[in-house]
Amino acid sequence: MTPEEILQQDIVLYNSDYIKWFIHNFQRSYGQMNILFSSNQTEELSRLISNGLAISFAPDFASKSNPYVLEGKIVELEIINYEPVNVTLGIIQTKNRAPSKIEKHLIQFIKTKLKYNKI
Secondary structure, rough: HHHHHHOOOOEEEOOOHHHHHHHHHHHHHOOOEEEEEOOOEEEEEEEEHOOOOOOOOOOHHHOOOOOHHHHOOOOOOOOOOOOOOOOOOOOOOOEEEOOHHHHHHHHHHHHHHHHOOOO
């Protein structure tokens, strides 16, 4: 789907800072979208999308585990002629304490899952 085609669609959004940032940058480049609403209710958003009432945006690592995607009720589309946005994750902790063994395992687990797109 091209950016121009996206501008012709009704859009529902997950209410997150990352999505807001993406939408702000997209609209700055291509124009105003027809955003119906934003919500934290992923089930409701997925239901609306699966019924063909709107489209939405999600990072690929988030949509991979969406039950509607897994069941084929929602399909992922790439935005054509649009530079992909890289997401950077960081871990923040106090400098006064080294990570515990369990924290190190968690960090390694997350790195592995992200590397193989399992999250």
